Amino acid sequence: MMKLHSHNRLVSAFRFHHSSFCVVALIFMLSAHAGVVQGAGAADRIRIAVSNPNMPNLTSHMAQRRGFLREENLDAEIIRMNPNVAITALATGDVDYCQLFGAVVGGAIAGLPIRIVAGFLDNWPVTLIAQPELKTIKDLKGKTLGVSTYGATPDTAARMMIRQSGLDPEKDIKVLALGSDAARLTALKQRVVDVVVMSPPADTQMEKQGYRVLARAYELFSFPYLGMGSHLRKIKEKPDEIRRVLKATIRANRFIRDNRDESARTLMAWGKVESDFAYASYDAIRNLFNADGAVPEDGLRLVIEQARKSAKVAREVAPNEVAELKFLREAQTELGIKGR
Numbered sequence: 001m002m003k004l005h006s007h008n009r010l011v012s013a014f015r016f017h018h019s020s021f022c023v024v025a026l027i028f029m030l031s032a033h034a035g036v037v038q039g040a041g042a043a044d045r046i047r048i049a050v051s052n053p054n055m056p057n058l059t060s061h062m063a064q065r066r067g068f069l070r071e072e073n074l075d076a077e078i079i080r081m082n083p084n085v086a087i088t089a090l091a092t093g094d095v096d097y098c099q100l101f102g103a104v105v106g107g108a109i110a111g112l113p114i115r116i117v118a119g120f121l122d123n124w125p126v127t128l129i130a131q132p133e134l135k136t137i138k139d140l141k142g143k144t145l146g147v148s149t150y151g152a153t154p155d156t157a158a159r160m161m162i163r164q165s166g167l168d169p170e171k172d173i174k175v176l177a178l179g180s181d182a183a184r185l186t187a188l189k190q191r192v193v194d195v196v197v198m199s200p201p202a203d204t205q206m207e208k209q210g211y212r213v214l215a216r217a218y219e220l221f222s223f224p225y226l227g228m229g230s231h232l233r234k235i236k237e238k239p240d241e242i243r244r245v246l247k248a249t250i251r252a253n254r255f256i257r258d259n260r261d262e263s264a265r266t267l268m269a270w271g272k273v274e275s276d277f278a279y280a281s282y283d284a285i286r287n288l289f290n291a292d293g294a295v296p297e298d299g300l301r302l303v304i305e306q307a308r309k310s311a312k313v314a315r316e317v318a319p320n321e322v323a324e325l326k327f328l329r330e331a332q333t334e335l336g337i338k339g340r
Contacts, residue, residue, distance in 0.1 A: 055281035063252035072244035083152035102153035104229030137165035143194035200284030223299030
């Protein structure tokens with residue numbers, strides 16, 4: 001009888017310790033699982049504004065699509081905004097980054113707490129497309145130009161092309177801000193405007209319909225077109241996040257340069273455009289995507305000068321008043337890229 005009681009006590013003790021072990025193991029597993037879930041959900045959420053779902057703006061979208069942002073522990077939302085809205089949203093902190101250049105420089109000169117942190121396109125893939133009867137830029141005197149937004153990069157480029165021809169864009173032409181690419185082309189076709197500023201491949205497509213290409217910016221001058229802007233508060237408080245954003249977007253730029261088919265297919269899905277349009281867009285501007293995110297100082301100074309003229313700012317503006325490029329250099333180093 002004693003042996004039976006002893007046996008029962010041993011069995012009970014074993015069951016107790018076994019149950020305790022299972023509970024401890026279960027708690028450990030649940031804790032580990034919770035840690036994994038927490039880690040998976042710990043990505044930094046960011047919002048990036050782009051002006052159009054087109055080929056020049058493909059960098060951030062490609063960084064998201066290819067997982068480059070995710071690999072940097074970033075959960076990005078890409079938002080389409082008109083440039084003036086994007087600059088306001090950047091200045092107020094409603095977006096963390098915007099994929100613009102000239103508008104960021106102009107905003108910084110005007111006193112907004114925003115800065116350029118990288119450049120993605122080394123030149124301006126924009127063209128002046130006019131009514132068939134207009135032969136040269138000089139014929140635009142007294143005419144109406146359609147742009148996306150006042151002060152945005154295409155507007156700046158158009159004014160520079162017009163000024164180079166000898167006309168004064170502030171006095172000799174009227175400028176209307178019309179918004180999207182589609183809105184500008186519609187205005188041209190309906191003769192609401194005489195000339196519009198557009199990105200490729202609209203130039204070749206509109207030429208086939210009888211319209212006149214008066215000038216292509218990248219054939220006349222060279223300086224940055226699109227890049228990345230951020231807020232001074234972000235620059236001060238989250239430098240590591242900026243480095244990670246730049247690493248992801250530089251990788252995206254390099255991927256775009258090296259992958260024609262996937263870049264075109266990505267644009268087809270994102271911009272809802274036909275295959276011919278997507279491939280023509282890629283072929284027209286592929287060489288403008290840089291491989292290092294650099295912002296050459298001579299090009300930046302040209303953008304500053306044009307922004308000063310547009311805003312009628314008399315004082316000199318130094319590059320460090322509109323750009324903070326130390327994070328770019330750090331990102332380049334981490335990627336093993338020699339910057340310019």
